[in-house]
Amino acid sequence: MEQRQQIEELVYRSCLALDDRDFKAFLELCDPGFRYKVTAYSPEIRKELVWLDHDRKGMETLFTNLPRHNSDHAPLTRHATVYTVKVDGGQAEVVSALQVFRTALDGGATELFAVARLVDTIKLDGGTPKLAARLVRMGTRQLGFGSHIPF
Amino acid sequence: MAKTAAEWNAPPPKFPVTHYVDSRIYTEQEIFEEEREKLFRPSWIIACHESEVANAFDYRLFTHPTGVPLIVVRGEDMKVRCFYNICPHRGNTILYDPAGNAKRMTCIFHAWSFDTQGNCVEISRAEQGYQDRFCTKDAGLREVKVEMGFGGFAWVNLDDACGSLADYIGPAMDVLQPYMQEPMEVFHFNRAIVDTNYKLWHDTNSEFYHDFVHYFNRITGMMQPGYFERKYTAFPNGHASVGSMSIQYDKYAGSKERAVGWPGLTPGGWYMVDLFPGMTYNLRTSVLRIDTAIPLGPNKVAIEFRGLGLKRDTPEQRAERVFDHNTIWGPFGRNLHEDLLAVHGQGRAMRENTDSRWVIHGREENSTIHDEVGMRHFYAEWSRRMGRPSYDPMREGRPEPARAAA
Numbered sequence: 001m002e003q004r005q006q007i008e009e010l011v012y013r014s015c016l017a018l019d020d021r022d023f024k025a026f027l028e029l030c031d032p033g034f035r036y037k038v039t040a041y042s043p044e045i046r047k048e049l050v051w052l053d054h055d056r057k058g059m060e061t062l063f064t065n066l067p068r069h070n071s072d073h074a075p076l077t078r079h080a081t082v083y084t085v086k087v088d089g090g091q092a093e094v095v096s097a098l099q100v101f102r103t104a105l106d107g108g109a110t111e112l113f114a115v116a117r118l119v120d121t122i123k124l125d126g127g128t129p130k131l132a133a134r135l136v137r138m139g140t141r142q143l144g145f146g147s148h149i150p151f
Numbered sequence: 152m153a154k155t156a157a158e159w160n161a162p163p164p165k166f167p168v169t170h171y172v173d174s175r176i177y178t179e180q181e182i183f184e185e186e187r188e189k190l191f192r193p194s195w196i197i198a199c200h201e202s203e204v205a206n207a208f209d210y211r212l213f214t215h216p217t218g219v220p221l222i223v224v225r226g227e228d229m230k231v232r233c234f235y236n237i238c239p240h241r242g243n244t245i246l247y248d249p250a251g252n253a254k255r256m257t258c259i260f261h262a263w264s265f266d267t268q269g270n271c272v273e274i275s276r277a278e279q280g281y282q283d284r285f286c287t288k289d290a291g292l293r294e295v296k297v298e299m300g301f302g303g304f305a306w307v308n309l310d311d312a313c314g315s316l317a318d319y320i321g322p323a324m325d326v327l328q329p330y331m332q333e334p335m336e337v338f339h340f341n342r343a344i345v346d347t348n349y350k351l352w353h354d355t356n357s358e359f360y361h362d363f364v365h366y367f368n369r370i371t372g373m374m375q376p377g378y379f380e381r382k383y384t385a386f387p388n389g390h391a392s393v394g395s396m397s398i399q400y401d402k403y404a405g406s407k408e409r410a411v412g413w414p415g416l417t418p419g420g421w422y423m424v425d426l427f428p429g430m431t432y433n434l435r436t437s438v439l440r441i442d443t444a445i446p447l448g449p450n451k452v453a454i455e456f457r458g459l460g461l462k463r464d465t466p467e468q469r470a471e472r473v474f475d476h477n478t479i480w481g482p483f484g485r486n487l488h489e490d491l492l493a494v495h496g497q498g499r500a501m502r503e504n505t506d507s508r509w510v511i512h513g514r515e516e517n518s519t520i521h522d523e524v525g526m527r528h529f530y531a532e533w534s535r536r537m538g539r540p541s542y543d544p545m546r547e548g549r550p551e552p553a554r555a556a557a
Contacts, residue, residue: 044250045338050474052481071492144491147488148483
């Protein structure tokens with residue numbers, strides 16, 4: 001498979017895994033040194049915000065703890081489009097546009113939940129590409145009653 | 152035992168009228184409009200923090216709970232003032248961006264310009280159009296009272312005849328004042344808009360019985376020593392505080408000791424102060440969180456969340472506070488989503504025509520953490536200011552309280 005296609009498929013598989021709440025499958029796409037971060041810029045306080053910042057172990061714990069919490073059960077659907085892929089040696093930086101939709105369980109109405117940009121660092125030197133880092137750069141900052149599930 | 156319609160519609164038995172409210176206080180448009188005028192217009196409301204307008208000419212926009220758009224701006228003299236964000240010419244918005252720095256505040260529509268003291272300093276082609284009938288002196292902005300205090304917040308009051316902020320707060324913040332001696336800085340802001348009544352959010356901040364919704368709080372708090380000793384204290388004007396305990400963060404898998412702490416606060420300490428009619432100070436171990444509820448309708452509220460650290464934080468200390476904050480209170484945090492989901496559920500169940508009738512505030516546990524005295528105290532003040540008993544807001548003739556509100 002062409003490298004670009006492999007990279008794109010990794011991004012899309014990560015979205016599918018999270019859509020399915022198959023967190024084990026998501027983590028299998030990640031490098032042991034994986035880092036996940038959600039950030040946003042607040043024009044209200046004119047500051048950069050960090051909403052989540054976890055290493056791989058932190059993500060595992062987050063996923064493990066999820067069933068113990070009360071969460072909204074409406075499914076989220078991620079729609080990513082890979083915009084740019086920049087390969088540099090053994091890794092690639094991939095920028096994707098992301099829209100997240102929420103579908104109500106009762107009636108099935110779908111609404112746009114959030115827009116964001118994904119900046120993924122992908123390791124290419126181990127045979128199968130792996131996510132080394134994901135930065136979710138939020139455009140949307142008003143999430144209603146919010147979510148426990150990362151993007 | 153399930154109820155018939157008559158039993159459902161009857162007030163909760165065996166409680167005095169101080170211990171429940173009629174659900175219509177959360178749904179009626181008439182009550183909502185009255186609350187804006189009677190509760191919010193004459194109350195001191197947090198608009199922003201001093202760190203959001205740190206420099207001369209810094210401004211911050213704030214939509215007051217009555218709906219009035221405001222500009223909070225720091226002048227060249229470093230004094231913070233507040234004005235309507237409404238051009239006195241054709242009623243346009245003067246400043247559009249939620250924050251910025253503006254030596255002159257100029258309306259984009261016809262280029263009328265204002266200084267940070269509210270004076271109109273420029274009317275484009277004034278003499279040609281108004282001759283000697285109208286000039287800059289006639290075109291000042293509407294100024295709103297603002298006081299800085301209680302941790303460096305900018306409090307605004309639309310009532311020109313209001314009393315002082317100190318009188319409004321009274322002793323309610325005494326429990327927190329020792330921990331707010333150092334300058335603080337906002338590091339987090341976000342706004343949640345939820346289909347629910349603003350009071351239901353404030354209620355959630357005013358009772359800890361709902362810790363059952365929070366796995367995190369059950370594990371780190373409810374199941375730990377000292378939890379049931381936390382006490383509510385009620386203060387004049389509808390304010391209340393909650394005493395501290397030592398949160399056992401290590402009981403939650405993946406959580407860690409919050410080493411950065413807060414000056415003077417016992418490790419794991421946690422104080423809360425609920426301020427009438429919809430603000431909460433929440434100092435938890437390493438972070439101060441401030442909630443400001445801005446009602447948008449009977450069943451819609453915007454809640455502004457702020458997270459604050461110390462101005463002197465090193466980057467490492469700040470990063471720890473941000474992490475601590477977001478683990479629980481961030482938009483993807485463990486507790487915030489649960490709280491918002493819960494009040495969203497109340498909004499669903501109580502919106503107009505659902506036939507929700509009563510909300511019970513009946514727990515009495517010697518004012519300790521699962522006692523609902525905080526809400527009873529709020530609704531006693533609500534009833535007094537509204538001139539409507541919360542148990543009979545449509546004045547249908549229910550009996551007077553059998554005993555005073557707790």
